[in-house]
Amino acid sequence: MKTLFPLICLFFPLTLLAQSPGDNQRRVENGLMPWVQFKDQPAMRFSIEERLKALEIPGVTIAVIRDYKVEWAKGYGWADKEEKRPVTTETLFQAASIxxxxxxxxxxxxxxxxxxxxxxxINTYLKTWHPDSSKGTITLAHLLSHTAGLTIHGFPGYETTDKLPTTEQILMGQKPANTSEVKPFAAPGEMMQYSGGGTTVSQLILTTITGEPYEQYLQREVLNPMGMTQSFYNQPPPAGKASLLATAYENDGSRVKGNYHVYPEQGAAGLWTNPSDLAKYIIETQLSKAGKSAKVLSPxxxxxxLTPYLDKQSALGVFIxxxxxxxxxxxxxxGFACTYSGSMEGGNGFVVMTNVSNHLIIDEIVRAISTVYGWKDFQDTEKFPLLSSIxxxxxxRYTGTYVRQSPKTTIEIxxxxxxxxxxxxxGQPYQMYFTQADKFVLTEQPAMWTLAGDTLKMFNGRREAIFLREKP
Structure with a gap:
């Protein structure tokens, strides 16, 4: 026993240290993984600071949940680049479709x-607007699970100086609404088709039934009971919150006019929050599912x-x-992008939010989190061979300038x-990793590129873009 005890003392603290929140945080911060790795090569890892710079992203903020608690949360980069205002754990971002x-x-x-x-x-509850029901009866379950067969995927929002439409004007596609009418394209319950328009119908039902503003009911009955006291659905946001709001940025690095867009489609896109607050919603959901809490909803x-309604993924306001x-x-x-995931069992999860419409750093952070914590469901890298030299x-042969005409985009090699x-x-130079003599990838963009003669072609599985070399 006297011989073994010192050995136990030596190794046991090291085991604890390797699992400490601070150590996990540092491993995530320095373990960002791009979408691609290369066969027979050491795995590529980057720091958050490196990727913020390389991907030209102003700021990002993270919270990680472990065992029904926030293990750590932190902000990185700038909430506003020009003001040199840093992202903190209290900085508020638009949660968009979350x-x-x-x-x-x-x-x-x-x-x-x-x-x-x-x-x-739903016509039982609506008074000022009714959907075309010629394709069948629409229910609340249809609206929440995106199976109502209604149009309008998402909303662009409005500039801060724009006149805002009413909910009815949005649904009817009447000015000053900037989207078309929300109407049926398929029979309810026939298929899953994502519809922010359908969510906006549920917003109208809520305000009709409660007789109070949407943001007021959500604050009192949902956000505050969960402890999400920093969050709100007010559109536009309250003047007193201005110093906490992240500024939205375009993908070219310029700030969005007016600093952000306003979303009267509150239920679909109007929440302002941060990862620490969203983590409270995730944890409450997990505890309620486990029968250990009922701050808003019963177990x-x-x-x-959390039960998928028609397919295996689309539940009631959430995906499985x-x-x-x-x-x-x-x-x-x-000018904003974000994601969250919570485990069905065990009380684990994460939230990542940025102030630019670019999910790349989010995906890389999620891969780092999943690697550090052993959550294999999010380790989705692809592996390619890599030419040792060019x-x-x-x-x-390849050096030159290539141009796509619509929308006009220039790439210089x-x-x-x-x-x-x-x-x-x-913008910044991205290293080209050649998998074959005429094919390459960039860690900054999940796509395969090919070079043939004067043609540069990009293909990412969903779309293709062709660039032609400019003549000298």
């Missing part, structure tokens, strides 16, 4: 209170909210991953040492 998750909680609270029924014809109603182990939602407003003849860099729209 708003739909809390909207789902609010609607189900009304169902729980007996003021609404999930399977009732039975939470279980219903293919194997049923996580509930989640992504978001993207003008012949000088290829460097000379420039020699760099013994390799090549791609410079998009006069």
């Amino acid at each position: 708003s739909k998750s809390l909207n789902g909680v609010a609607i189900l609270k009304l169902v729980q209170d007996g003021r609404l029924k999930l399977d009732e014809d 039975e109603m939470t279980a219903k909210r 991953n293919a194997d049923g182990r996580w509930f989640s939602h992504n978001g993207g407003n003008w 012949p000088d003849s290829l460097i000379r 420039r020699a760099s040492g013994k390799g090549l860099n791609a410079i998009v729209e006069k």
Whole structure:
């Protein structure tokens, strides 16, 4: 025993240290993983600071949940670049479509209170606007699960100086609304088709039934009971919150006019929050599902909210991953992007938010989190072979400027040492990793590029873009 005890003392603290929140945080911060790795090569890892610079992203903020508690939360970069105002854990970002998750909680609270029924014809509750029901009866369950067969995927928002439409004007597509009418394109319950328009119908139902402003009901009945006291649905945001708001940025680095867009489509896109507050919603959902809390919804109603309605993924204001182990939602407003996931069991999860419409750093942070914490569901990198060197003849052949006409985009390919860099729209140079003599990838963009003669082609599985070399 005297021989073993010192050894136990030596190794046991090291084990604890390796699992400490601070150590996990540092490993995430320095373990960002791009979408691609290369066979027979050491895994590429980057720091958050490196990727903020390389991807030209102003700021990002993170919270990680472990065992039903926020293990750590931190902000990085700038909430406002020009003001040199840093992102902190209190900085508020637009949650975009994550708003739909809390909207789902609010609607189900009304169902729980007996003021609404999930399977009732929604025309029972509407007074000022009614959907075309020629394709069938629409219910609240249809609206929350995106199975109502209604149009309008998402909303662009309004500049801060614009006149805002009423909810009815949005649904009718009448000015000053900047989107078209929300109307049926398929029979309710026939298919899942994402519809921010359908969520906006549920917003109108809530205000009609409660007789009070949407933001007021959500604050009192949903956000505050969960402890999300920094968050709000007010559109535009209260003047007193201005110093906490992250400024939205375009992908070219310029600030969005007016600093952000305004979203009268509150249920679909109107929540202002931060990861620390969103983590409280995730934890409450997990505790309620486990039968250990009912701050807003009962365990039975939470279980219903997390049950896919038609397919295997779309539940009531939330998505379930293919194997049923996580509930989640992504978001993207003008100049903002975000995601969250919470485990169905065990009380784990994360929230990541940025102030630019670019999910790349979010994806890389999620891969780092999943690697550090052993959550294998999010380790989705692709592996390619990598050429050890590029012949000088290829460097000379590929160097030049390539242009796509619509929308007009310029890519300059420039020699760099013994390799090549791609410079998009006069931005930062990205190293080109060649998988074959005529194919390459960039860690900054999940796509395969091919070079043939004077043609540069990009293909990412969903779309193709062709660039032609400019003649000298």
